[in-house]
Amino acid sequence: MINGNIEGIKKNDLKILEDILNYSFNKHLIIDEFLINTLADITEKINREISIMIDRKGNVVAISVGDSYSVDLPLINSSKRRALSGFRNIHTHPSGKSTLSELDLTALLDLKLDLMVAIGVNDGIPNSINISYLSMDSKDHFIIKNLGPYTIEEIIKKDFTNLIANIEKVIYEHQTKMFENQTIEKAILVGIDVNKSKSLIDIHSSLKELEQLVLTAGAEVIDKVIQKRDKADKAFYIGKGKLKELSFLRQKKNANLIIFDDELSGSQIRNLEQVLGVKVIDRTSLILDIFASRAQSKEGKLQVELAQLKYRLPRLIGMGTALSRTGGGIGTRGPGEKKLETDRRHIYKQLNDLERQLKEIDKHRNLQKSRRGKDDISIIALVGYTNSGKSTLFNRLTESDVIAENKLFATLDPTTRHMILPNQQKVLLVDTVGFINKLPHELIEAFKSTLEEVKYADLLIHVVDSSNPHMNRQIDVVQSILSDLEASVKKQIVVFNKIDKIDKELEFVFPIIKDDKIKISAINGDGIDILYEKIEENIKFKRKIIELELPYEKGNLLSILHQKGNVLYEEYTDKGIQIKVEIDTTSIGKYLDYII
Numbered sequence: 001m002i003n004g005n006i007e008g009i010k011k012n013d014l015k016i017l018e019d020i021l022n023y024s025f026n027k028h029l030i031i032d033e034f035l036i037n038t039l040a041d042i043t044e045k046i047n048r049e050i051s052i053m054i055d056r057k058g059n060v061v062a063i064s065v066g067d068s069y070s071v072d073l074p075l076i077n078s079s080k081r082r083a084l085s086g087f088r089n090i091h092t093h094p095s096g097k098s099t100l101s102e103l104d105l106t107a108l109l110d111l112k113l114d115l116m117v118a119i120g121v122n123d124g125i126p127n128s129i130n131i132s133y134l135s136m137d138s139k140d141h142f143i144i145k146n147l148g149p150y151t152i153e154e155i156i157k158k159d160f161t162n163l164i165a166n167i168e169k170v171i172y173e174h175q176t177k178m179f180e181n182q183t184i185e186k187a188i189l190v191g192i193d194v195n196k197s198k199s200l201i202d203i204h205s206s207l208k209e210l211e212q213l214v215l216t217a218g219a220e221v222i223d224k225v226i227q228k229r230d231k232a233d234k235a236f237y238i239g240k241g242k243l244k245e246l247s248f249l250r251q252k253k254n255a256n257l258i259i260f261d262d263e264l265s266g267s268q269i270r271n272l273e274q275v276l277g278v279k280v281i282d283r284t285s286l287i288l289d290i291f292a293s294r295a296q297s298k299e300g301k302l303q304v305e306l307a308q309l310k311y312r313l314p315r316l317i318g319m320g321t322a323l324s325r326t327g328g329g330i331g332t333r334g335p336g337e338k339k340l341e342t343d344r345r346h347i348y349k350q351l352n353d354l355e356r357q358l359k360e361i362d363k364h365r366n367l368q369k370s371r372r373g374k375d376d377i378s379i380i381a382l383v384g385y386t387n388s389g390k391s392t393l394f395n396r397l398t399e400s401d402v403i404a405e406n407k408l409f410a411t412l413d414p415t416t417r418h419m420i421l422p423n424q425q426k427v428l429l430v431d432t433v434g435f436i437n438k439l440p441h442e443l444i445e446a447f448k449s450t451l452e453e454v455k456y457a458d459l460l461i462h463v464v465d466s467s468n469p470h471m472n473r474q475i476d477v478v479q480s481i482l483s484d485l486e487a488s489v490k491k492q493i494v495v496f497n498k499i500d501k502i503d504k505e506l507e508f509v510f511p512i513i514k515d516d517k518i519k520i521s522a523i524n525g526d527g528i529d530i531l532y533e534k535i536e537e538n539i540k541f542k543r544k545i546i547e548l549e550l551p552y553e554k555g556n557l558l559s560i561l562h563q564k565g566n567v568l569y570e571e572y573t574d575k576g577i578q579i580k581v582e583i584d585t586t587s588i589g590k591y592l593d594y595i596i
Contacts, residue, residue, distance in 0.1 A: 130149050131147040133163075398418070492515045496518070
């Protein structure tokens, strides 16, 4: 059967084409003289491109007819496992030029053809022949190399068997090296620039942030793709033309992971993986994966597992090959894939069990909160965009050693430490998880109990990376999430951190912030004294005046009261030392036995 545009072709010419389908020639040749002349003759008569596929035994296995400038390639099925498909394409150009077009080269890469051969035809005579084939560069990316132009006499003398052996040897060597070094996943990032987007961060900044997330997850970004659209495509997220371009790029650069900047549905993931032939994940899945690898506490691990199951549950039907993934890599950490292959009732049971465990932990936290209330200790929460330097500031203020890296979500589990202000007031400082644009809804829900530390804090210290050119947008993202947590009305000190590597953008953003604000460097301590002053101004010192009678043998307590309190009256009597002192309410418990 002849594929393509055969309308108007004479029966005799069709018969010649059908006979070619049963034609075989010497397997060591790229093509023989008979086929070249026959294709050129029919091309001249019908003024249309003719395309044939030839296997490695020299058999013509498929044939298509196009128009005067292009032709759809015949369908082939390569079942053998090899570096290339095992088929070469020979087609004619009625224009007379044998230069291979962009479409030709795309097909060569897409189908992993052995060779792509173009025959230029003028007045029924094949005047030149060009060949393109695949190779690989030093970065293990596919590249296209060219041979020719050749005359008929030259092309029929070339040894195909030797040529294809050398081509595959180069590819095999690179692929073996790639397999040995496959610990690092190579990713292409994809986003759409939606007209009138409601996103607080533009697409270029969003993809740059996505790249940081990928690096945090341990993969390598090798390229980025952006498409302008009114809205995302329901089936593929991006348009079919851009999808074809992405497929070409994926093969050319040997990417084994495609990451989309927005949430994908299960059917979109399945459709994309079928076309692209590699693992496809979205931003949400990536963030969940990072959280899964970073959670240290039992609660953190339970929260991440709950969030991942809630994210994956509605995608079970459409996720296709995603459910059969095995081994390591981004998108496979956290709850095991076997859990997702079981029926929904079992998954719901898991969800209920996780929620029950988290409620028990939440009860324990509420008990701790009630104790804090009795102790009357003020709570200060550090909030801010991820990688703004919260953990570094936390370490400086509390003399702790919380992990602080130049990575997104370096710390996940919230940490609480006592902090003594210069006026000797004791407070609790809480380091919370960093916020980020498009923070997954599942994470906000799962971490609600943890994030409630923000809701119940007496003061928020909003840490901003002043060296980031998009700090104003990051501030908006943090304020938006605080609003979702019903904490946007809390008293805030906006701390512009990293002034040691300051950006000129700060001079434009700093004046428009209405809250208390300060410039600091958590890394070298600049501005920390002023920050302490601001905290003391915003946290009312909870003090009480009490009268005590201390036994003389407890004289050490007297020296502490002079150190940490304001002694208003002091008298030495036969019974002991009578003292009137204004003291921090959190310290009164130590002196209950001596209150008059």
